[in-house]
Amino acid sequence: MASDPTPLLRVEGLRVSFTSDDGRVTAVEDVGFDIMRGETLVILGESGSGKSVSASVIMDILDRPAGRVEAGRVRLGDTDLLALPRAKRRAINGARLAMIFQDPLSYLNPAYSIGWQIAETLRIHATPGINPKARTVELLTRVGIPDPEQRQHWFPHQFSGGQRQRVMIAMALALSPELLIADEPTTALDVTVQRQILDLLKELQAETGMSILMITHDLSVAARMADRAIVMRRGRVVETGRLDRIAASPSHPYTRELLSAIPRLESDKRGGKSPTTDGPPLLEVRDLCKDYHVAGRGFGSARAMRALNGVGFTLMPGTVLGVVGESGSGKSTLARVLMRLESVTSGQALYGGQDILKLQGSALNRFRREVQMVFQDPFGSLNPTMEIERIICEPLALHPDILPRRQWRDRAAELLEMVGLEPAHLSRLPHQFSGGQRQRIAIARALALNPRLIICDEAVSALDVSIQAQVIELLADLRRKLGLSFIFITHDLPVVRSFADDILVMKGGAVVEAGDTDTLFANPSHPYTRDLLSASAIPEWMSQAVRASIA
Amino acid sequence: MSQIDHSSTPLARPAKGRGTMRILRALVQDRAAMIAACFLVLLILSATLGASLLASHASGVNMAMRNAPPQLSGGWAYLLGGDNLGRSLLARLVVGSRTTLGIAASAVICSMVIGATLGLIAGLRSGIVGDVIMRVTDVIMSFPALLTALIVLYLLGPSVANLVLVLAITRIPVYLRTVRAEVLEIRRRPFVNAARSMGASEFWVVRHHLLPLILPTLLTIASVDFAAVIIAESGLSFLGLGIQPPTFTWGAMVATGRAYLTQAWWVTFFPGLAIMLTTLSLTLLSNWLRLVTDPNQRWRFAKGGK
Structure with a gap:
C-alpha cells in the first residue's frame, strides 16, 4: 500500500x-x-x-x-x-x-x-x-x-x-x-x-x-x-x-x-455431557420417507421427488438434537412432517409410544400442545397486524381449557420476562421490534403451552452473530430451567456446536452422518461433513489471535 | 435501526383511537385528499338529509322555467338552471344523489362480500371447488359487462333490485381474484404455519390471520370500484335500462338532457360534473388511503418529509 x-x-x-x-x-x-x-x-x-x-x-x-x-x-x-x-x-x-x-x-x-x-x-x-x-x-x-x-x-x-x-x-x-x-x-x-x-x-x-x-x-x-x-x-x-x-x-x-462470538462458537456451552437418561426416548423416528409429486412437462406424467429418504433418529428427554444440512437437504421437510404440517409417504414417528403421524382429532390436539415450533424468519412468523399480547396468547386461545381467560395477560407478561423482554411490550406491534426481539417473542409463544419439545427451524439463521449467541444462550437457559428437549435445525454447523448433544448431518433427504457433537466435530467421518466443517470455519490465525486477545 | 424505548406504562392497554388519529392527521396534511373527503361528506349529507328535504322541489314542474339557464335571480332553486320540464336542477341533483349512491353502495357491498367469500374459498381449496369458482369467474370476465347487463335487465325488467344485481355480478371477479391471490400468498407465510402447528382450524386462520391482512386491499378496491359502478349505472340509465321514471339517477339526468344539448347544455353538464367529481374524489381518497395504510409508504406523511 x-x-x-x-x-x-x-x-x-x-x-x-x-x-x-x-x-x-x-x-x-x-x-x-x-x-x-x-x-x-x-x-x-x-x-x-x-x-x-x-x-x-x-x-x-x-x-x-x-x-x-x-x-x-x-x-x-x-x-x-x-x-x-x-x-x-x-x-x-x-x-x-x-x-x-x-x-x-x-x-x-x-x-x-x-x-x-x-x-x-x-x-x-x-x-x-x-x-x-x-x-x-x-x-x-x-x-x-x-x-x-x-x-x-x-x-x-x-x-x-x-x-x-x-x-x-x-x-x-x-x-x-x-x-x-x-x-x-x-x-x-x-x-x-x-x-x-x-x-x-x-x-x-x-x-x-x-x-x-x-x-x-x-x-x-x-x-x-x-x-x-x-x-x-x-x-x-x-x-x-x-x-x-x-x-x-x-x-x-x-x-x-x-x-468474542468466535470462542463462544467453538467452546462447549453445555457444561459437559448432559445426564444420559435411561428412561424411554421422547421421540423415536423410524425410516421416514416423503415424496413430492412434481408436475411433468407438457403431457408427461408427474414425477416423484424424494425429499426425505429413510430418516431415523432417537431423541431422549431433555436433550438437544442438531439437524444440519444445506438447502434441499430435507431438513425443513423433516420439521414440517414432525409438526404434522405435511403428510409422509411412509415411516413412523413414535412419541410416548404413539405414532404421531397417524394421530387425529383430540389426540392430535394433545400432541400439538406438547410440541411447538420456532420458525426461521422472525419477520414472517409474527402476524404484522396483531399485538404482541394476542400473538403470545394465540396458543392459549386455541387451547382454551388450559388457562382461564383472565389469566392470559399475566401469563403473557410472565413469558415475555422469561425470554428477556419487558411486559410493557405487550401492547406493541411486531414491526416495533428488532429481529432478535421478534425471535424472542416467537419463543415466548412456543413456551405458552408448556411444551416438552421445541423444534427450531433455522431459528437463529436470520439473526446477527452477537444476537445469535444471545438467542442460543436463552434456549440453553430455558432447557436447563424447564427441562425442554430441542430439535435444532440449521445450515450452520458451528452454531449447533455449542448447543446440541447429538448431531444429524443430512444431504439430499438422507442422513449421511449421525453422532454425538464432540465426536462429530473432532472426527468427522463422512467427506460431506468434513466439507461443511472446513467451509464454515474461521481461519486458525484469527481464532488464535482472538483467543489471545480476549483471554 | 429499531430501537425500543422503555418508557410506556407497564401493561397499559393501547389507546384504541391512536390509529384513527394518525390517519386523520395525515388527512389534514394532504390537501387533495382533504378536499376529496370534504366533498364526499357533503355528498353523503345530501343523499341522506338533503334528499328528504328537497323531494317535492325535485318533482315540481314549472313550465315557465323550462330549460332555464343557471341564474342568481330565481332564488337557490334555479342556481344551476331548470330541466326540460322546468324542475330545479339543483334539487334534482340532490335527490338523484340518493338513488345514485344507494345503488352504487349496495352493488359494491354485494360484490365485495360475495367476491371475497368465493375468493377465500378458491384460495383455500385448490381442488375442484376452487377450479369451478375460477372458471365461472373467467366466464363472467370474458363476457362484456354491458352485454350481460342488457340481457339480464331485458329479461328481468329494469328495477332497482335487478340493477344492483347486474352491477354486483359484473364486479365480483375483481374482488374474487384479488382475494384469492392474497390468500395464496399469505397462507404460505410462517405465521399461518405457526398457527396451524399450534392446532388452529381453517376458520381460525381465516378469521385471525387472513381477513385482517386482506381487508385494507379490499377497501381500496371497493372505493375505486364505487366510482366504476356509478359510471356503469349512469351508462345503463342513459340507455334507458336503469332506473325508470319517476325515480331517477344522475345517469338518467344526463340522458334526459341529451336532447337539449345545443340549447341547454347545463341540463347534461351538471349531472355529468357531479358524476365526475364523485369518482375523482373517490379515486383520490382511495389512492391516499392505500399510501397511508402501507407502512412502507408511510414516510411520505411523516413530519418534515417532502
Whole structure:
C-alpha cells in the first residue's frame, strides 16, 4: 500500500438521514474510509449499522427521497462523486464502479436471458473494440459457468443460487471496474458454495488488480477476504485497521463483543455431557420417507421427488438434537412432517409410544400442545397486524381449557420476562421490534403451552452473530430451567456446536452422518461433513489471535 | 435501526383511537385528499338529509322555467338552471344523489362480500371447488359487462333490485381474484404455519390471520370500484335500462338532457360534473388511503418529509 499513497476511493465525513415515522433519523454519521488500489476493504457490521447505506451512496442508488446525504465527500481518484450530476455518475457506475448484491435473483431481470443482461452493460457504455457477444461468453467462461455458448441464452431461473451470483459477478466485471462493491454477496448461499464464490472473487482480484469493498456481517467471510477492515455500529465507524491487528487488539467494546462470538462458537456451552437418561426416548423416528409429486412437462406424467429418504433418529428427554444440512437437504421437510404440517409417504414417528403421524382429532390436539415450533424468519412468523399480547396468547386461545381467560395477560407478561423482554411490550406491534426481539417473542409463544419439545427451524439463521449467541444462550437457559428437549435445525454447523448433544448431518433427504457433537466435530467421518466443517470455519490465525486477545 | 424505548406504562392497554388519529392527521396534511373527503361528506349529507328535504322541489314542474339557464335571480332553486320540464336542477341533483349512491353502495357491498367469500374459498381449496369458482369467474370476465347487463335487465325488467344485481355480478371477479391471490400468498407465510402447528382450524386462520391482512386491499378496491359502478349505472340509465321514471339517477339526468344539448347544455353538464367529481374524489381518497395504510409508504406523511 505504501507504493501508491493516493487512495482509489476516499469517503469523508459522510452523513445520511432517512425520513421515518418519527421525523428524520440519522442512519450514517461521520463515516470515512479509504480504499487503496488492489486492496480488499471489509465493512463489518450487523443489520442497521449503516454499512449498506454507505455503499449505496457510493453507487448513487440511495433510496430517495426517503434518504438524503446531509454531508460528506466521496472521492474516486480526483473526482468528487457527490458533486457530479447524475448523468456523469451513471457513466462512472458500471465502468469504474460495479456492485454485486446479496440476492442475485431479485437483481437479475427474469424476462431477459443472462447473456442479454451482461451485454446490456457493454452496450450502455459502448466501448470501441469490444464485441458485446464475444465478451459475454468470455466473462461467463471466466466466472466458471459451464458451457457458456449455450447458457448465455438461459434465463435467471434456470441457474442455481451460486451460479446466479457468478452471473452477477460476470456482469459487474464486464467493463473491468476499478472498484467492486460486494454487498453481502454470499449470505444467501450454502456454506460450500459460499467458499467457492469468495475464492472466485479473490482470483479475479489477483488477475485484474481491482479493489473490492466487501460488506458483510460474517466474521468468517471477513477473515477470508479482508486486507483491512472497518467495523461499523449504529451508523458510526468504531474500528479501522488491518484485520489481524483488530483481531489481536480490539479497541472498541463492540468489536470485542463481536469477536468474542468466535470462542463462544467453538467452546462447549453445555457444561459437559448432559445426564444420559435411561428412561424411554421422547421421540423415536423410524425410516421416514416423503415424496413430492412434481408436475411433468407438457403431457408427461408427474414425477416423484424424494425429499426425505429413510430418516431415523432417537431423541431422549431433555436433550438437544442438531439437524444440519444445506438447502434441499430435507431438513425443513423433516420439521414440517414432525409438526404434522405435511403428510409422509411412509415411516413412523413414535412419541410416548404413539405414532404421531397417524394421530387425529383430540389426540392430535394433545400432541400439538406438547410440541411447538420456532420458525426461521422472525419477520414472517409474527402476524404484522396483531399485538404482541394476542400473538403470545394465540396458543392459549386455541387451547382454551388450559388457562382461564383472565389469566392470559399475566401469563403473557410472565413469558415475555422469561425470554428477556419487558411486559410493557405487550401492547406493541411486531414491526416495533428488532429481529432478535421478534425471535424472542416467537419463543415466548412456543413456551405458552408448556411444551416438552421445541423444534427450531433455522431459528437463529436470520439473526446477527452477537444476537445469535444471545438467542442460543436463552434456549440453553430455558432447557436447563424447564427441562425442554430441542430439535435444532440449521445450515450452520458451528452454531449447533455449542448447543446440541447429538448431531444429524443430512444431504439430499438422507442422513449421511449421525453422532454425538464432540465426536462429530473432532472426527468427522463422512467427506460431506468434513466439507461443511472446513467451509464454515474461521481461519486458525484469527481464532488464535482472538483467543489471545480476549483471554 | 429499531430501537425500543422503555418508557410506556407497564401493561397499559393501547389507546384504541391512536390509529384513527394518525390517519386523520395525515388527512389534514394532504390537501387533495382533504378536499376529496370534504366533498364526499357533503355528498353523503345530501343523499341522506338533503334528499328528504328537497323531494317535492325535485318533482315540481314549472313550465315557465323550462330549460332555464343557471341564474342568481330565481332564488337557490334555479342556481344551476331548470330541466326540460322546468324542475330545479339543483334539487334534482340532490335527490338523484340518493338513488345514485344507494345503488352504487349496495352493488359494491354485494360484490365485495360475495367476491371475497368465493375468493377465500378458491384460495383455500385448490381442488375442484376452487377450479369451478375460477372458471365461472373467467366466464363472467370474458363476457362484456354491458352485454350481460342488457340481457339480464331485458329479461328481468329494469328495477332497482335487478340493477344492483347486474352491477354486483359484473364486479365480483375483481374482488374474487384479488382475494384469492392474497390468500395464496399469505397462507404460505410462517405465521399461518405457526398457527396451524399450534392446532388452529381453517376458520381460525381465516378469521385471525387472513381477513385482517386482506381487508385494507379490499377497501381500496371497493372505493375505486364505487366510482366504476356509478359510471356503469349512469351508462345503463342513459340507455334507458336503469332506473325508470319517476325515480331517477344522475345517469338518467344526463340522458334526459341529451336532447337539449345545443340549447341547454347545463341540463347534461351538471349531472355529468357531479358524476365526475364523485369518482375523482373517490379515486383520490382511495389512492391516499392505500399510501397511508402501507407502512412502507408511510414516510411520505411523516413530519418534515417532502
